[in-house]
Amino acid sequence: MKMLINVAETVVADALRGMAAAHPELAVDVENRVIVRRDAPVEGKVALVSGGGSGHEPLHSGFVGPGMLSAALPGEVFTSPVPDQMVRAAAAVDSGAGVLFIVKNYTGDVLNFDMAAELAEDEGIQVAKVLVDDDVAVTDSLYTAGRRGTGGTLFVEKLAGAAADAGLPLERVEAVARRVNENTRSIGVALSACSTPAKGSPTFDLPPGELELGVGIHGEPGRERRAMMTSREIADFAVDAVLEDLAPHNPVLLLVNGMGGTPLLELYGFNAEVQRVLVERGVAVARTLVGNYVTSLDMAGASVTLCQIDEELLRLWDAPVRTPALRWGC
Amino acid sequence: MLDALFFRRWLTATAAVVDREAERLTELDSPIGDADHGSNLQRGFRAVAAVLEKEVPDTPGAVLTLAGRQLISTVGGASGPLYGTLLRRTGKDLGDAPEVGPTRFAEALRSGVDAVAALGGAAPGDKTMLDALIPGVDALDGPSGSFGAAREAALHGALATTPLQARKGRASYLGERSIGHQDPGAASSALLFEALAETAESTETPESTETAESTDGSRG
Numbered sequence: 001m002k003m004l005i006n007v008a009e010t011v012v013a014d015a016l017r018g019m020a021a022a023h024p025e026l027a028v029d030v031e032n033r034v035i036v037r038r039d040a041p042v043e044g045k046v047a048l049v050s051g052g053g054s055g056h057e058p059l060h061s062g063f064v065g066p067g068m069l070s071a072a073l074p075g076e077v078f079t080s081p082v083p084d085q086m087v088r089a090a091a092a093v094d095s096g097a098g099v100l101f102i103v104k105n106y107t108g109d110v111l112n113f114d115m116a117a118e119l120a121e122d123e124g125i126q127v128a129k130v131l132v133d134d135d136v137a138v139t140d141s142l143y144t145a146g147r148r149g150t151g152g153t154l155f156v157e158k159l160a161g162a163a164a165d166a167g168l169p170l171e172r173v174e175a176v177a178r179r180v181n182e183n184t185r186s187i188g189v190a191l192s193a194c195s196t197p198a199k200g201s202p203t204f205d206l207p208p209g210e211l212e213l214g215v216g217i218h219g220e221p222g223r224e225r226r227a228m229m230t231s232r233e234i235a236d237f238a239v240d241a242v243l244e245d246l247a248p249h250n251p252v253l254l255l256v257n258g259m260g261g262t263p264l265l266e267l268y269g270f271n272a273e274v275q276r277v278l279v280e281r282g283v284a285v286a287r288t289l290v291g292n293y294v295t296s297l298d299m300a301g302a303s304v305t306l307c308q309i310d311e312e313l314l315r316l317w318d319a320p321v322r323t324p325a326l327r328w329g330c
Numbered sequence: 331m332l333d334a335l336f337f338r339r340w341l342t343a344t345a346a347v348v349d350r351e352a353e354r355l356t357e358l359d360s361p362i363g364d365a366d367h368g369s370n371l372q373r374g375f376r377a378v379a380a381v382l383e384k385e386v387p388d389t390p391g392a393v394l395t396l397a398g399r400q401l402i403s404t405v406g407g408a409s410g411p412l413y414g415t416l417l418r419r420t421g422k423d424l425g426d427a428p429e430v431g432p433t434r435f436a437e438a439l440r441s442g443v444d445a446v447a448a449l450g451g452a453a454p455g456d457k458t459m460l461d462a463l464i465p466g467v468d469a470l471d472g473p474s475g476s477f478g479a480a481r482e483a484a485l486h487g488a489l490a491t492t493p494l495q496a497r498k499g500r501a502s503y504l505g506e507r508s509i510g511h512q513d514p515g516a517a518s519s520a521l522l523f524e525a526l527a528e529t530a531e532s533t534e535t536p537e538s539t540e541t542a543e544s545t546d547g548s549r550g
Contacts, residue, residue, distance in 0.1 A: 008369075053407075076373075078364040079407040107499045108407035111449065115402065115411055144502040199356065199365040218364045220503045 008197040041095035046164040050102035053078040062325030068161035080108035086116030098126035098170035104149025105133035130177040137214025137222040151305035152184035162316035188303035190215035235273030248308040251286035255305040260295035331429040337393040343525035345375035358514040362501040367514040374405035394421030419445035436471040457496040459515035462488040477530040484523035488516040
């Protein structure tokens with residue numbers, strides 16, 4: 001496996017140095033692995049902090065800036081960050097209005113953010129947490145770790161970020177984040193496995209003629225493996241899988257997300273098919289975002305996320321945002 | 331009796347055995363996790379070994395608490411909080427005692443294992459590190475308990491996770507497809523007991539072997 005890296009051990013630090021050089025509007029602490037918008041803390045505003053394993057870029061570091069996250073914490077590749085990073089970030093961005101931790105539902109992320117929340121509260125910082133668990137591929141039962149957090153994280157971070165920017169207090173920003181999560185569902189499809197720098201080879205074996213339906217963002221297997229399908233067939237499967245779980249009576253925000261190894265030519269073509277199925281199912285799409293936003297290193301494939309909105313959420317979506325990866329209205 | 335030096339040597343030995351086995355742990359983590367368990371623990375225990383060279387806590391409890399905090403600060407993922415909690419809670423349970431007997435240590439370790447179970451919400455048979463930790467601490471705490479018996483029991487527990495279906499952590503997403511793979515967390519937990527047995531064996535001088543064995547054997 002050829003990778004554009006020096007050695008696996010410095011992959012995250014090297015990326016952060018490059019990010020710092022490209023984005024002077026962000027304060028990047030390479031040693032402690034904390035990325036903070038340079039104008040933080042913003043007086044009177046709730047701060048949003050999120051993070052997770054590296055390898056999903058632009059999530060979360062690419063979403064730091066006005067209108068979205070106040071700080072992001074990259075962990076090692078596919079490994080959650082540690083509480084020290086989270087507490088350091090919370091202290092850096094808290095203006096006194098409190099901090100919302102946005103946590104994807106993986107055991108490691110949950111445990112580390114729980115510990116960090118306790119430590120931050122010991123330091124007098126008011127902390128609220130919201131768990132993102134939008135992946136319909138996973139059955140949420142007593143016998144699994146629960147649904148995974150995937151593409152829906154982008155909607156939670158953008159809409160809660162806009163709510164914080166509008167000056168809402170912590171409990172209302174938290175409520176927006178929860179409402180977004182409750183109204184958001186995703187499913188992913190892998191055409192190839194991803195390769196972590198530490199392992200240097202694909203993390204699972206997916207033969208050339210097959211695809212994995214319901215894949216997770218770390219290459220965790222999903223519902224089933226089938227012979228390769230067309231874009232049209234994959235769109236039918238993905239939209240129906242999401243709609244089985246979320247029957248929207250309102251318009252939706254649509255994210256057609258690439259896993260990192262699929263070109264935009266294919267993603268736009270896939271989006272055409274997704275839009276076709278949604279029309280057939282009578283679901284109105286208010287806004288569409290197509291691109292690589294919640295990735296899985298070099299995995300080929302895509303995920304589909306729907307977020308049912310109301311007028312308030314649509315206003316929050318259209319509100320200005322200025323981050324490395326998501327930028328409009330300003 | 332076990333003093334602060336004994337616990338420092340245990341953790342240094344753990345760092346060495348994790349170094350030695352890191353690749354195997356990562357291989358185990360590859361089919362059912364995300365192929366980083368070895369490298370994550372290696373980073374954490376190297377940091378533990380380094381901090382124990384700089385700082386020299388003078389009680390067993392302080393050694394374990396410091397090591398646990400270091401793991402939480404460096405490992406990440408689920409392993410960081412879980413292993414960190416195991417050592418921290420064990421250390422806190424030991425309190426300020428300058429030396430502890432093996433029975434007292436076994437009691438403290440059990441409270442550490444209980445804390446891991448509470449934090450992760452897992453039970454025996456869920457295919458997690460508990461499937462090695464619980465048999466290990468049971469053997470240490472038993473009537474004929476010894477470090478050697480704990481090593482055997484933990485290793486056996488780790489191997490016995492192979493036919494189980496995972497119910498916690500990332501492997502749980504695999505459902506039935508997790509069957510047939512040894513749990514990497516149970517495998518690394520067995521290494522802790524392996525390092526413990528190695529440390530106890532290397533502490534015994536040839537003349538004192540008999541005494542040490544009878545000390546081990548008389549517990550319970």
